[in-house]
Amino acid sequence: MKEMWAVVKKEPVKGATLSKVAVPCPGAGEVLVKVKAAALCGTDLHVYQWNSWAKQAGVKTPMIMGHEFSGEVVEVGEGVSTVKRGDYVVGETHIPCGTCYQCKNGLQHICGNMVIYGVNTDGCFAEYAKIPEICAKKIPESISPEVGAILEPLGTSLRSCLELQVGGENVVVIGAGPIGLLAVASAKALGAAYITAVDVLPQRLEKALEMGADHVCNPQKEKVAEDIMKITKGVGADSIIDASGNTAAIREGFRYLRKGGQAALIGLPSNLMEIDLGPDVIFKEATIKGIHGRKMFETWTRMENMLENEVLKVREVITHIISLADFAEGFNLIENGEACKVILIPEG
Ligand SMILES: NC(=O)c1ccc[n+]([C@@H]2O[C@H](COP(=O)([O-])OP(=O)(O)OC[C@H]3O[C@@H](n4cnc5c(N)ncnc54)[C@H](O)[C@@H]3O)[C@@H](O)[C@H]2O)c1
Ligand SMILES: [Zn+2]
Ligand SMILES: [Zn+2]
Incomplete structure (x- = not known):
């Protein structure tokens, strides 16, 4: 049996280990990808820390962590027809069922039976990753593997700006x-007239200026x-x-939103929030748009x-590129707010 290095969450407690595990075998409708680059995300940090969010997210240990990646297709399972060996792909993390109301009505990105890749399944912090064919998104070779690995989060941010049509705003x-x-960079690329970024961390605000605020x-x-x-x-x-x-x-934010303005909500609050609906939404005729991931595949x-x-430039969000084996250092970097995007590169 062929083996590979992978970042494995072995037990439902804080941490993860670099372990040798079997290279997955793609079944019918599945694709095996040789990972070129993977990216650490806040979700992975939750799973790593094993905090209250992770405990209720349906994570089953042992599991291979990670969900943001790019790579090359090296093997396809039975019946796979849309990708082939040698294709350059990135992973879409929303795995749709294909049969529910949403899937049948153009909303498969919010499938009623959605499974999240790398949270509810084994993920991509490994030398090889197995994904369903529908989630293997071919991308142009001109996009580097590092940038390819952040297309999943970028797509969420870009979508908020596309939905709000921020041009001239x-x-x-x-x-x-x-x-x-990534929303700042997207708003800039889509022609927003003036972008203000708000954060409590000075280093993040500095980065926002670099990215177009x-x-x-x-x-x-x-x-x-x-x-x-x-x-x-x-x-x-x-x-x-x-x-x-x-x-x-x-x-x-709802207070300084103008009358007739729009709000896209991406961030996930960890507690319930109150909003004064009369002045802040109704009399204002505010539009509120929830954003969960990317439309597949618009x-x-x-x-x-x-x-x-090159209308959209996002490379600056990547602050660290490290070896897969140094994943723990990567988690430390995002935990203490030092890093923005950290890329993991599997050896060999
Ligand atoms: N809806 C989706 O599809 C989707 C996808 C990915 C991430 N998310 C969510 O989006 C959010 C952002 O993700 P991220 O990876 O950038 O997380 P992050 O934790 O790195 O970024 C959150 C930022 O908010 C800042 N912040 C904290 N308090 C603030 C305040 N009072 N005012 C202004 N800024 C403040 C923090 O300093 C931090 O820089 C998270 O809640 C994440 O769970 C949602
Ligand atoms: Zn993510
Ligand atoms: Zn569905």
Whole structure:
């Protein structure tokens, strides 16, 4: 039996180990990919820490961690027809059932029986990854493996800006972690007129400026609402995109959102939040759009077009490229806020 190195979550406790495991064998409708690059995400950190979110997310140990990756197809299972050996692919993490109401009505990215790759299945922090054919998304060779590995989170951020149609708008991105930073870059690429990024960490705000923000604001030092009202000459922001999941920041966002404005919510709050529906939504006629991942595959097509033609630039969000074996160091880097995107490269 062929073996490979993989980052394995062996027990439902904090941590993970680099272990030798069997290379998976693709069954019918499945594809085996040789991983070129994988990316660490906040979700992986939750699983690694084994916090309250991880405990309720349906993670079954032992499991191979990771869900964001790019690589080359090396083997296909029976019946696979849309990808072949040698194809350059990245993984879509939403595994649709193909038969439910949503799947049959153009909403397979929010399938009613959705399984999340690398959370509810074995993942990609390994030399090889097995994925369902539908989730093996072919991408142009001009996109580097490192950038390929972050297309999954980028697609979520880009989609929020596509849905809100931010061209010519005054946009506020709340939270400048990887998702927020990628939203800043997306808003810039789509022609937003003025982008403000809000975060409590100075290093993240610096990165936001690097990625296209026109202005940054730290709620621990400044009054965000006052700042936004001044920038928008008393009108309020056209669009807000939350990528913080911080309920106080979201509530404040609805206050400086202009009448008739739009809000895209990506960040996942860990507790319930109150919102004053009358003034902040109803009388304002605010539109609220929840965003869960990428449209399959409309968002991917737009993203590839924009990356291939260098309209969208996201390389700066990658702050560290390390070996797969050094995954624990990668988790430390994101845990203490030092890193934005950390890429893991399997050896050999
Ligand atoms: N809906 C989806 O499909 C989807 C996909 C991926 C991630 N997410 C969620 O999106 C969020 C962002 O993901 P990430 O990987 O960038 O996480 P992250 O934790 O790196 O980023 C969150 C950022 O928000 C900042 N923040 C905290 N409090 C704040 C406040 N009061 N005001 C402004 N900013 C504040 C943090 O400093 C941090 O930089 C998370 O909640 C994640 O779970 C959702
Ligand atoms: Zn992710
Ligand atoms: Zn379905």
